[in-house]
Amino acid sequence: MHAGGSRSRRVRAMNPKSSDHRVAWEAPAFANDILAFWRPRGTLSRAEREELLRAQVAATRPVISGVLCGGAVLLALVGALEALGWVPGIGYPGWAVLLAALATGAGALLMGRLRDWRARLPLMLACIAVLGVFLSLPPPGASAPLTLRAGLFHLLPIALLALMARRTALACTVALVLALALLRAHWHGAPGGGPALYWLYVLTTLAFGLLLGGYRVAFAVQMYRARLRLREQAITDALTGLLNRAGWNREAPARHAEAVRDGRGLSVAFLDVDRFKSINDRHGHEAGDRVLQTLGTLLRGREILPGTCARLGGEEFVLLAIDTPPVEFEAGIERLRARFRDAMLPLQATLSAGIAHHRPGETLAAQLRRADAALYRAKAAGRDRALVSD
Ligand SMILES: Nc1nc2c(ncn2[C@@H]2O[C@H](COP(=O)(O)OP(=O)(O)OP(=O)(O)O)[C@@H](O)[C@H]2O)c(=O)[nH]1
Known part of the structure; x- marks a missing residue:
């Protein structure tokens, strides 16, 4: 697995007996990083994969809560700007926006304390849904300029997809963001640039989130393999290969x-x-x-x-x-x-x-x-x- 760089790699195989240079193309490194989510983790055993997953979840859990808290603060700020009249509202009363921000913040804090990921996942999805609705999905019939608000909301899935370690959570988040985008397009039509640009924007958001997530997982797997090697070396006698x-x-x-x-x-x-x-x-x-x-x-x-x-x-x-x-x-x-x-x-x-x-x-x-x-x-x-x- 290649953790760094996103350039496609060109491998030259030179035949020493002739001047013939055969050029073989490998998948670009960034594609490997994305695929890191979906293919078996090479030589890691099931127990090692689980240990690595636990370590990733423990390391990213507080940051995921932090991102959702950040989303709640963002929603509260947008609500405050609406109340001051500096930002046009999208059809929700001010108290509802404030309540949604408070509920999301509380949910994000509670999430950080829950041990079981099956309990954390619905809470995280609920937080994303509330932020998505109140930041970027006006109620049907309301007309509002959406582009910038949707842009603010889409920063969250990019950050969250980059942090998630479980495929189920990843798939649910992608499905939820797509569902919100579909509802937006269905109720309010495509914003300014037209449907092609709108969907390009939505899919790019998801692709960048997955790319960052793939890179992070690939890096975690590399570090874990290095740790396994060190652990092995520390207990092995170099001369005989027996335990030391x-x-x-x-x-x-x-x-x-x-x-x-x-x-x-x-x-x-x-x-x-x-x-x-x-x-x-x-x-x-x-x-x-x-x-x-x-x-x-x-x-x-x-x-x-x-x-x-x-x-x-x-x-x-x-x-x-x-x-x-x-x-x-x-x-x-x-x-x-x-x-x-x-x-x-x-x-x-x-x-x-x-x-x-x-x-x-x-x-x-x-x-x-x-x-x-x-x-x-x-x-x-x-x-x-x-x-x-x-
Ligand atoms: N080649 C080699 N020699 C080692 C290594 N580790 C220790 N030794 C040598 O092993 C020798 C052990 O010698 P002694 O403890 O006197 O034992 P011995 O000569 O086998 O005598 P007895 O055990 O009484 O039969 C020492 O000369 C050490 O230098 C190693 O990794 N490689």
Whole structure:
């Protein structure tokens, strides 16, 4: 999605072997921005789309109320100018104009306080309808110069369409503005410039509102994607692609607590590359990095052992498995060690592991301490082995 600029983009594909320049035309960026409303949000999942929608609604709700309050003030000012005789009236008594302004202002303020969008939507439409009628739709039979008043009213849909995040609200607002324009044309005929200019004006109002709204949504989606990327980076170990310590701290305790609550089986293992310092010293840090990446790939594949894995730092890895019977978990760790040893034959790297199966009422921290103690014993017993905590 392209957020900036409204120039159409011309993509030149140059064939390096000839001087032939093929020119491909892409949809103009502004068209993409408008379409951003109507097509699926690319790679965002349903849950992410909902999170983004909630964030947009929370951010724009006060401004939408502000725009409607502004409309109410505008209506009150027009009513005051009418009362002073500076502006011709359009057929409504002064008290009715003032009452409409007050009701709209109150509705806009109330809207800002309502949590449920299904309650906010009818209130918003009612506010737009009242402003539309009292600012720009004279009662049938009344004759009044409309052009400027309709122009004032049409500023509101432009601003509102630019702020709305829900398609339903957007569609209802467009329908309401069209209905008001139709009624105006039906009761009073087209203003000065004729019907073609009138409808061009109405449709341009809507198109500009939608264009601004599309741009805003496209920008929000871009920012949200950047935020997701940052969130992902913050919990991922760049070398192995596994969770890092922050990611482990965010995910593992919650999964552990949930499994304990549901009475499910839980096993943890600490994994540590043997004599890693000497691998680094003998073969260089790049070779050491490849060793860590190989272990990361084996753990990430999860075909050997499913579960939550992380690189806590250095050459220390941790694994949490839920619902894997202890015997299977231990066999999985042995398979992992064998696969690692085979992959690392040229460097003669081996892996030690400390395993702890869950005891009733045990916290994750306590279970990890037992696994760590088992790893320590595995190292002390000569490395290249997995030991289970008693
Ligand atoms: N290549 C590489 N080395 C790292 C990285 N992080 C930590 N290390 C190195 O890992 C080594 C860890 O060494 P030790 O903690 O002494 O452990 P060891 O040599 O594996 O010995 P044992 O665990 O007792 O078998 C240190 O030399 C660190 O410099 C990394 O991201 N890449």
